[in-house]
Amino acid sequence: MPPFHIRFRRFVSLNTTIRLREAQIYVSLSDLLEGAPESVIRAIAHILLAKLYRKPIDAAHNARYKRFASSTAVAKQTELIRSARGSKRYFGPQGHYYNLDEVFDSLNLRFFGGLMGRPDLTWSEHHAKRSLGHYDAAHNTIVVSRVFDRPSSPRYAIEYLLYHEMLHLKHPVKMNGLRRCVHSREFKAEERQFPQLKEALAFIKRL
Ligand SMILES: [Zn+2]
Known part of the structure; x- marks a missing residue:
């Protein structure tokens, strides 16, 4: 088994990446997944490895992950974090021709x-x-x-x-x-x- 380098990163979405470089595997997970139940983490690991090695993805794992990702709790948390992190610049409603x-x-x-x-x-x-x-x-x-x-x-x-x-x-x-x-x-x-x-x-x- 190749050595794994796994880290949680500050992603605004549930972004997850896996790469094989010089016989080592690098995985980046969103920190939104840090508190996910173990079954979800397991499902993600399965999906990532299946993708990396081009093997079929187990339907149960796939469903488990999708269910988690679409759950309202996660959606809310994602939005909250996006809102806190987003440094949106505000220009206001008054334009040159239209308000x-x-x-x-x-x-x-x-x-x-x-x-x-x-x-x-x-x-x-x-x-x-x-x-x-x-x-x-x-x-x-x-x-x-x-x-x-x-x-x-x-x-x-x-x-x-x-x-x-x-x-x-x-x-x-x-x-x-x-x-x-x-x-x-x-x-x-x-x-x-x-x-x-x-x-x-x-x-x-x-x-
Ligand atoms: Zn639209």
């Missing part, structure tokens, strides 16, 4: 009867085109890319983007067995109610 709080409030009235609590809204630091918007549950913050804060960006585009993120607040991620369901059927049905959906998607595509 996110104002757009949120008008959408809230139009589509949610004014009943949705307003999370923190902030423009992104950069003119990101990869991530146009996202809801960060750990910080209860909606981040919108600055590319929408310019005169050439129609109001319906930013409205659609914010509306989509608001639907994420309304429809939290569901576990469908072992799968995470982010955009559920109800989510999509409600998204289709946005009047300028087609125009907004076309604009985003051009972007």
Whole structure:
């Protein structure tokens, strides 16, 4: 058996890696797993070794690990730690052309009867085109890319983007067995109610 070097590292997720280098095995585990029950650690060891040596993964071990990873306790802990560690920079809702709080409030009235609590809204630091918007549950913050804060960006585009993120607040991620369901059927049905959906998607595509 080759010598093992195993350490827990400060990962924000349950990230685990295994490598074989110069006849020695290096394993990195998230410190989120430090307090995991022994059966879970055992399952992880099995999965890692099976992957390393390209052997089939035992279904029971696989299920044991997945169940642990998707359990709410772990999800909560992951989020707490992410929230404590994340040094999120906050730029606020006021842009050059649009104020996110104002757009949120008008959408809230139009589509949610004014009943949705307003999370923190902030423009992104950069003119990101990869991530146009996202809801960060750990910080209860909606981040919108600055590319929408310019005169050439129609109001319906930013409205659609914010509306989509608001639907994420309304429809939290569901576990469908072992799968995470982010955009559920109800989510999509409600998204289709946005009047300028087609125009907004076309604009985003051009972007
Ligand atoms: Zn989404």
